[in-house]
Amino acid sequence: MPFRHVAIIGLGLLGGSIGLAVQQHLPGVRTSGFDLDPATRARARERGLAALVPETAAEAVAGADLVIFCVPVGAMSAAAASVAGALAPDALVSDVGSSKQTVVRELTQALPGIDVIPAHPVAGTEHSGPDAGFAALFRKRWCIITPPAEASIAKLDSLSRFWEAIGATVEIMTPEHHDLVLAVTSHLPHLIAYTIVGTASDLEEVTRSEVIKYSAGGFRDFTRIAASDPTMWRDVFLSNRDAVLEMLQRFTEDLTELQKAIRKGDGEMLFDQFTRTRAIRRSIIAEGQDDARPDFGRGDHQSDG
């Protein structure tokens, strides 16, 4: 293993899962962690998210050869600045943020002379905080690494091997392309889910209790991702603004077309649109990115209709 000591800054769902995964898959590697919230640090010690959870970020990164920032994208700069003086000069700095162009810029600016190679494991659940993490989070998931042009091949290779060691499959792409891909596969879906859950809460003619009772008709699928961490997602939309607005524009155009078809009673157009969407579902299941069981195997919890 190319790293002897991994430091994790931010001990929520992602940071905690990395700590647990390293201790499970790489028992020889030292782990230390820090979180700005004292309650999170205390809980992290109880759960053993990292072997060492000191009272300052500087102590946590001391001697680490890999430092991973697992904080909301908007907090990267401050988190990096708080450890700048304490980093080993040959340490590799990375992160797990959902938008990458902003992160590359902010981390390299905050840490002059330090190697920075951002990464984004496309994994998570709707839960957050120090109790949400688990060692298997990255298994069978993709980790996208977005190296800046000046990054060293050797350190890129080390970071790739690290992610593979804790269960992920690594893909390399530019920060620009990452931000475009995630805008459609992750950011737009979250924005839409947050919106419809908000719309449903504001209705006068339909009570909130009715929305909840009959949510098995499809609505509840949106509530899961709309329960994700608000701070993290606020920062994602602010930091990947252009790509999100671009994808939102296309979505709105397509929605307007369907709206027009419904208004005109154009059943043929609706049928054609509704038919082409099944193939993608089949591929997602074939590639192990979702559960083939009806309703994800929710058991009693079937939906739709």
Added chain:
Amino acid sequence: MPFRHVAIIGLGLLGGSIGLAVQQHLPGVRTSGFDLDPATRARARERGLAALVPETAAEAVAGADLVIFCVPVGAMSAAAASVAGALAPDALVSDVGSSKQTVVRELTQALPGIDVIPAHPVAGTEHSGPDAGFAALFRKRWCIITPPAEASIAKLDSLSRFWEAIGATVEIMTPEHHDLVLAVTSHLPHLIAYTIVGTASDLEEVTRSEVIKYSAGGFRDFTRIAASDPTMWRDVFLSNRDAVLEMLQRFTEDLTELQKAIRKGDGEMLFDQFTRTRAIRRSIIAEGQDDARPDFGRGDHQSDG
């Protein structure tokens, strides 16, 4: 049990599940079924979706005291007309359609002198056809019954007891209110899911393979309901047009507000919107309408981030 013989017209996910549920929970009740598609009839006989699956709808309804139409809303009229002459004069006619004002009108017009009490079990999965049904589909799910003003209390009570006997909890409301409630809890979510999956398939900058690979970022949750039966959903949008367009209008206004907040970089507004959506998720889980496990207990299939 108030019914001795239940006839099911349409042997897909819903019709097949009713047939299996009746045979499991009401062994004394006769079941017969029909489907326009010969292949579906053959498969229905193999799976035993109904005790008797004759070659005509008229034979299927002969002697039945409860006839349930489980066909797409747009096919209700024709299905009703095809059995009009063969119905027992005291038979109760019902259905499982996702929109109710149109169905009440069409069934009563097609079956003069016959008692019609429409119903809608809010249950299903993304799968369809004669292989999709299972006896437990209605367990812990709601069945909304929408009796016309002239319906007899006795028959309404019989139909309620029938649905309770196969596992559902019954709620009574007007067809108008049903269509408004389902527009937001089911129809709008499906329309949005179909739209975003279509949008993602049409991108040039992001390949379909990338959309599939990174779908765990949130996108894949939309693909499940976007895999639902196209004919059924085309008919839902055509038959519940006004309520769907009304809900779509409100959704679009809310989405435009969030778009504006992203453009202006208004993090406070985004944070506030993203915070209010968690309570609904908690209530849906508390009321047993979804699975509390992270990611619905998808096992390896965590998502988001």
